[in-house]
Amino acid sequence: MRHDALQVSGLSTGYRDRQIIQSLSLPVFRPGEVHSLLGPNAAGKSTLLRALAGLQPATGSVKLGERELIGLSLAEHARRVTYMPQTLPQGVALSVLESVLGALQASATDHPGDVGGKAGHDADQRRAVAILERVGILHLALEGLDHLSGGQRQLVSLAQSLVREPRVLLLDEPISALDLQHQLRVMRLVQELARERGMIAIMVLHDLQIAARWSEGIVMLSQGAVVATGTPAQAITPDTLARVYGVQARVEHCSRGGLQIMVDDVLPGALPAGARR
Numbered sequence: 001m002r003h004d005a006l007q008v009s010g011l012s013t014g015y016r017d018r019q020i021i022q023s024l025s026l027p028v029f030r031p032g033e034v035h036s037l038l039g040p041n042a043a044g045k046s047t048l049l050r051a052l053a054g055l056q057p058a059t060g061s062v063k064l065g066e067r068e069l070i071g072l073s074l075a076e077h078a079r080r081v082t083y084m085p086q087t088l089p090q091g092v093a094l095s096v097l098e099s100v101l102g103a104l105q106a107s108a109t110d111h112p113g114d115v116g117g118k119a120g121h122d123a124d125q126r127r128a129v130a131i132l133e134r135v136g137i138l139h140l141a142l143e144g145l146d147h148l149s150g151g152q153r154q155l156v157s158l159a160q161s162l163v164r165e166p167r168v169l170l171l172d173e174p175i176s177a178l179d180l181q182h183q184l185r186v187m188r189l190v191q192e193l194a195r196e197r198g199m200i201a202i203m204v205l206h207d208l209q210i211a212a213r214w215s216e217g218i219v220m221l222s223q224g225a226v227v228a229t230g231t232p233a234q235a236i237t238p239d240t241l242a243r244v245y246g247v248q249a250r251v252e253h254c255s256r257g258g259l260q261i262m263v264d265d266v267l268p269g270a271l272p273a274g275a276r277r
């Protein structure tokens with residue numbers, strides 16, 4: 001297994017008529033770590049993840065170890081970085097197991113040593129079943145994707161990403177549709193897999209409390225720019241919450257190392273978070 005760090009520097013990206021992120025640099029992401037990307041609506045979080053995944057044009061540098069990812073073909077990029085989108089596409093007539101197998105086979109070139117034929121097929125089946133089991137949805141294996149609830153679809157999307165065993169996993173609001181128990185299970189699973197595989201996980205979250213509990217590092221983004229980085233305690237402070245979200249908040253440090261975040265009010269004169277000033 002390769003254990004390379006991810007280094008983002010001078011990254012710019014946006015859409016045809018509008019630059020969203022301008023020359024953004026981030027602290028190094030190390031193998032085995034979980035990081036959270038926070039910020040208000042429209043801050044540019046998804047745009048940044050999609051640029052890191054090679055899904056939209058960008059300039060600057062995104063290096064995994066010594067390898068520059070910007071400019072790689074989509075297939076080459078996808079061999080190293082997997083992006084879990086906010087939603088699964090609708091109208092796909094596949095079972096859960098078939099969709100996870102499909103995700104694995106689409107990444108077949110990641111594993112050039114893999115055997116083909118029946119042995120290869122059996123190995124893929126075992127791998128898909130194993131990931132369904134770890135995500136806790138093996139009982140849904142033969143269910144059609146279009147018969148699933150929103151939360152179940154989100155778990156399938158996670159399984160499709162994890163089965164590819166990427167070196168960098170980018171998750172866009174992976175727990176937004178999940179109940180409390182599933183939120184905890186998913187965060188724990190991502191942390192475990194990051195450590196087991198030496199994978200770098202970067203996720204967009206809106207729940208600051210969860211981000212603080214499960215992340216080694218935080219990146220706080222506002223209007224396409226980095227406002228704060230560091231450990232949860234360094235990055236999530238009353239000052240950064242006021243600047244980024246326009247709220248008056250208290251942050252208390254718990255004895256078990258977590259943060260307790262209490263939002264008391266919207267600051268007087270604050271624009272809706274994310275609105276351009």
Ligand SMILES: Nc1ncnc2c1ncn2[C@@H]1O[C@H](COP(=O)(O)OP(=O)(O)OP(=O)(O)O)[C@@H](O)[C@H]1O
Nearest residue numbers: 015016018020039040041042043044045046047048
């Ligand atoms: N396909 C697109 N074409 C043009 N502009 C876009 C496109 N997608 C997003 N944007 C714009 O880019 C900006 C950043 O959007 P982005 O989706 O990255 O924000 P975000 O931080 O992920 O927000 P949220 O928390 O609401 O999901 C927004 O102003 C949005 O309108």
